[in-house]
Amino acid sequence: MALTLVLVIATIGGYAYYRYLDSGIDRRPFNVGKSRPPETGALNVLLVGSDSREGDNKKYGPQSQHLGERTDTIMLLHISPNRDNATMISFPRDSMVLVPECQGHNGGVLPAGIKQINAAFNEGGIECTARTLESLTNIKINHFVKVDFTGFKGIVDAIGGIEICLPKPVNDPKAKLVLDAGKHVVKGEQALGYVRTRYALGDGSDLSRIQRQQVFLQQVMKKITDGGLLTDPGGLNDFLRAATKSVTVDEGLTLERMLEIANSVRGMTAKELKGITVPTEPWPQDKNRVQFAQPAARDFFENVRNDVEVTKAPTPGKSSAPAVKREQVRLQVLNATGEEGKALQVADALAAQGFVVTQVGNATPTPTTAIRYAKKDAADGPAYGEAVAARLSKDKRTPVEGKVKATVSQPYTAKTPPAKMPKGPVIQLVIGKDWPGVRVLSAIPDSLKDKVVDTSTNPCL
Template sequence: MPAESTPESESTPEPGAAGGSGTGVPSRRATGRRRKPQSKRRKGLLITAWSAAGVLVLGGTGLGYMYFDLNDNIKSVDINQALGADRPLNVDNGSQDILVLGSDTRSGSNKKLGGGADDGSARSDTAMIVHVYEGHKKASVVSIPRDTLVPRPGCTDGEGVTHDAASLAMFNSAYSTGGAACAVKTVESMTGIRMDHYVEVDFSGFQKLIDDLGGVEVTTGKDITDKESHLDLKAGTHRLTGEQSLGLVRTRHGVGDGSDLGRIQLQQAFIKALVEQVKDVGVLTSPKKLYDLADTATRTVTTDSDLASVKDLASFAGGLKGISSSKMNMVTMPVQYDPADGNRVLLQKDKAESVWDALKNDRPIPKSATKGTASGDAKGVVTS
């Protein structure tokens, strides 16, 4: 089959650009056992979520190893076997790069949550590269707009099926075409950075996890109303349920310019609020609540095979829990609206290279790399 040469799109087109019709324009893995901490807040399992928009992983200490029966909950993909040797150099400088996807299947409970046809298709509406700097005290998070037109390399999925390359395709078509392996290969081809880990968060599980945590408090600077994501919030402070949280990280209509870029800004603000809240949640007053959180978290994630056990996932998360929201620099991959199609965006290559070079060299992302790029105009809609 010859390589595709035209841009791919979802079965249902996104709204048009401003000025047109519609509303939108768009390593090193920690290992080994950790000593049992003395403080009450640190005993047992600590849930750290950088959601559908960030990383959701399960961290643990001594009590975590009581839950070996949770191992069967964790789904995994052998990325190394699927991609083989055709990958960027694995630079072991103490930093880590993790590809995080938020996904749904458009069937069952996810159909009810997100709408759309019950066709069983798998889609990834949220993608982030999380770069954890040496020392694991700070991180940069680069959101990748799903509507970015990129070259998609040929890839082999987890079932061993080979998919042809496409010279220009929507970024999220990589996942719907070839699953996790194709998504990772597309990111590595685009950035030149090897992904040390892969974490996929299921949207329906994300909703349940937020409910298990007792909700998340956010403050909105403006009213948000989006019938498609079932969200209706007045300006002010709210404790969001799981359903409302999912609606917030998926909404795009009625905020900013109505594009996916505006949705990314909402996701980033929500993730910071979630990370800040989770580190102070006292989940250990009830052993049942602790187990329910662990059960939900392990059922919610799909990981690469190196994180496919509670022990490995807990060890990995233990290396991340010291990163507070104030130490997370969140940016959007530098893009510009496609003049030929306002529903799509194009990579600003020179600025993007500045981002990738910074991450490769474990340096902060320069502000100049994202200055003057398309933003979505939704900053400040969620203020905390």
């Protein structure tokens, strides 16, 4: 919400209004520590829902005043380096994880240990939560946004409410939600009750509640980007004012930074936002708790880190000819790492992305991965090689002229043969010991596709 609110800030008022909004945002220091994951070009924003009972939130439990704040909602909004899709990753509050050493609210040191994941926020605040997530995922968190009960209601009210769908009547005194089955437009207490209710809907688990929260945020995104809010000056002003006073963010998330981010995601709509919950399984010591399921969780985090590449703008004065498509590229994959089976593993990954792999084999060991084309293909070989380079992780590789001789080579059989064999040059991918890996087309692996929440998900959960 804090990022979306500035999409059209420059068009609705002058500098004074801009600064007025900026002055209404509560900003806090965000010192996660010195040892952190590397930058990848992606944008990762930690979103938490606070159950603080201070101030206007007192009515939700006066007995909990001055007892700190907890979070039942922990999400990581991951926006790809290309800024063309977003993945909303939810971490179940009941997950038992290794929380690293953190600084507590009283300034003391909290020792590392196995704890419920939301204990990091309760005991060490947003910085301990971020440090915990970075240690678990190896994904660098750039910013945070925190919303409490009152702030959440204010934002939903400012956009005119959100449509939900209930599969059955609900009467949940704990969440203060009483509604009949069917569709409803909810605001205020009803909206808050819907995202908080747990035992009255689904299977009563936190995992079921997470799905409803993701569906709700899909509806919020749709209302903002597709619902006419951005072309309604009055409604937009109400939304901007509500959003700025409803969130707490890090000091680095200035309005200038928000505007920079917002401009980069200007074309994104609700259909590009996908929700997913980290794969979990029952925790052996207590079946009411869960732990990350391996290797599914580890593979998922790796996919997020190896996100789609940044598309660079054409260099002035250079050709803007269409880029070579993956299905136009014939590819020979050679293993020069000495690791058995590496060529076939990489060939499968690239073939799944549309490349026409013709051969796999081995080559003399080399420390450096290279993309090569034949001397006779000097005219168009670089363009075809660039298509391969774009799918490798980390730093961009420049295709080079001249192929190496394979020590062993054999035909490759694709699981899904191409409809038509392309006629372009054969590109040679030599896998060195510094092999960076293949970039994924989606942060969500095929094994988790049925767990995705997006605009096509049935809202009656």
